[in-house]
Amino acid sequence: MENIALPIDEHVGHGYTANKEALLKRLNRIEGQVRGVNRMVNEDKYCIDILTQISAINAALHKVSLGLVEEHVSHCVVNAAAQSIETGDQSFVDEKVAEVTTAVGRLLR
Secondary structure, rough: OOOOOOOOOOOOOOOHHHHHHHHHHHHHHHHHHHHHHHHHHOOOHHHHHHHHHHHHHHHHHHHHHHHHHHHHHHHHHHHHHHHHHOOOOOOOHHHHHHHHHHHHHHHHH
């Protein structure tokens, strides 16, 4: 039988792990808001009321996103900086900075 090496998850110990319960609670609340908008459309509610709820959902998602960016920087980027100092290899930091820059770029679209 051939041994197959499984890829190692380099993202073990995410920055948000300490706040996972709060994050899940917030996401569940947002999910409920989306279901509420679905119900509003199904019940032919006034379009401005629906748009108001969608605006609230977008604001809540942006807040979650910014929290995740903060966690990524304070955990993943800081760990990469420590690893770069330890090894003398700047590419660890460069990779994490590129990740966060790309993620923020997607959020700004």
